Amino acid sequence: MTGIPSLQLNLCTPADFYFSEPLYGKSGQLKLSALNCKRRNSGVSGIEVKQSILAPIKAMDSSKTTSPINGNAGSFREKQQSGCNSGDDLLTNERDDCSGKSMPQMSSVGNSTNIVWHKCTVEKSDRQQLLGQKGCVIWITGLSGSGKSTLACALSRGLHARGKLTYVLDGDNVRHGLNSDLCFKAEDRAENIRRIGEVSKLFADAGVICIASLISPYRKERDACRALLPEGDFIEVFMDVPLQVCEMRDPKGLYNLARAGKIKGFTGVDDPYEPPLNSEIVLHQQGGVCDSPTNLAEIVISYLERKGYLEA
Ligand SMILES: Nc1ncnc2c1ncn2[C@@H]1O[C@H](COP(=O)(O)OS(=O)(=O)O)[C@@H](OP(=O)(O)O)[C@H]1O
Numbered sequence: 001m002t003g004i005p006s007l008q009l010n011l012c013t014p015a016d017f018y019f020s021e022p023l024y025g026k027s028g029q030l031k032l033s034a035l036n037c038k039r040r041n042s043g044v045s046g047i048e049v050k051q052s053i054l055a056p057i058k059a060m061d062s063s064k065t066t067s068p069i070n071g072n073a074g075s076f077r078e079k080q081q082s083g084c085n086s087g088d089d090l091l092t093n094e095r096d097d098c099s100g101k102s103m104p105q106m107s108s109v110g111n112s113t114n115i116v117w118h119k120c121t122v123e124k125s126d127r128q129q130l131l132g133q134k135g136c137v138i139w140i141t142g143l144s145g146s147g148k149s150t151l152a153c154a155l156s157r158g159l160h161a162r163g164k165l166t167y168v169l170d171g172d173n174v175r176h177g178l179n180s181d182l183c184f185k186a187e188d189r190a191e192n193i194r195r196i197g198e199v200s201k202l203f204a205d206a207g208v209i210c211i212a213s214l215i216s217p218y219r220k221e222r223d224a225c226r227a228l229l230p231e232g233d234f235i236e237v238f239m240d241v242p243l244q245v246c247e248m249r250d251p252k253g254l255y256n257l258a259r260a261g262k263i264k265g266f267t268g269v270d271d272p273y274e275p276p277l278n279s280e281i282v283l284h285q286q287g288g289v290c291d292s293p294t295n296l297a298e299i300v301i302s303y304l305e306r307k308g309y310l311e312a
């Protein structure tokens with residue numbers, strides 16, 4: 001987790017919802033920029049990486065190198081300012097150490113060997129500038145029926161109305177295409193989460209406010225998705241709605257089928273859900289009444305506003 005101290009805010013709304021989120025004071029902000037800076041310089045993003053600068057022929061011999069996710073050859077502006085590269089060099093993905101030698105950065109990631117990160121001179125910051133916002137991932141997790149998809153849509157609508165670009169990755173929907181090869185056994189759920197985490201990361205890199213809405217029952221996999229992004233850019237929203245409430249809602253009749261033994265391994269019934277321990281935002285429902293989706297969305301939007309995600 002962020003390691004930022006947590007502030008619990010209990011809102012006395014007529015309904016029974018309240019939310020809590022970590023303190024976002026000065027120390028949190030300072031930490032954020034320091035970490036971002038470190039990551040940018042190292043080019044490391046979440047997975048264990050080793051890197052080396054090798055001539056291509058050498059790299060063919062060794063498939064053991066692993067890579068940074070983002071090339072670390074410096075930004076377009078940094079290079080312009082340092083005078084290190086000619087304009088032409090900026091259009092290649094080669095690393096230039098100013099000594100005249102220019103070598104591609106050869107890497108291996110997982111089963112992909114001898115690959116080279118192709119860096120583009122239009123960067124995330126440029127895209128954010130264009131959009132007037134900061135790319136990030138809002139990760140909504142909770143039981144089936146807890147209101148994830150409803151919140152995702154309300155949030156997308158609320159942000160769209162403010163002129164902000166969002167995209168919703170709903171677990172159900174992504175399983176209609178990209179993840180249609182996956183079922184609900186543990187390893188497939190883990191792969192579902194991993195892929196949505198990777199896609200979310202691309203959207204955030206595009207400058208988009210990506211809203212991922214999936215049960216994502218495992219803490220370890222959610223935390224792995226968090227680790228893909230720069231500190232602060234993964235905002236976990238926990239729909240803390242009791243199983244009984246979700247079961248009462250049962251809009252698709254799935255709990256009914258699960259209780260009747262017609263669906264095996266249904267989350268909350270005979271499959272685990274590991275609640276987050278340190279979500280940025282927790283939306284609780286403690287009684288029978290709940291706050292409206294629009295109000296819940298507003299809680300998330302004010303968080304984004306306070307953290308500066310709604311400006312470039
Ligand atoms: N066995 C089992 N367990 C839980 N859910 C099931 C299951 N089988 C089908 N469904 C339906 O699939 C939706 C959950 O998909 P996700 O991709 O969000 O799940 S997961 O993150 O991979 O656990 C979920 O949608 P939501 O109700 O929107 O959560 C269900 O409609």
Ligand SMILES: Nc1ncnc2c1ncn2[C@@H]1O[C@H](COP(=O)(O)OP(=O)(O)O)[C@@H](O)[C@H]1O
Binds near residue numbers: 144146148
């Ligand atoms: N804030 C809310 N208050 C009351 N009912 C809600 C709220 N959010 C969602 N619901 C209802 O709960 C059911 C499940 O919502 P849904 O968004 O499909 O949940 P999930 O995506 O987590 O399965 C739906 O019938 C929806 O209308």
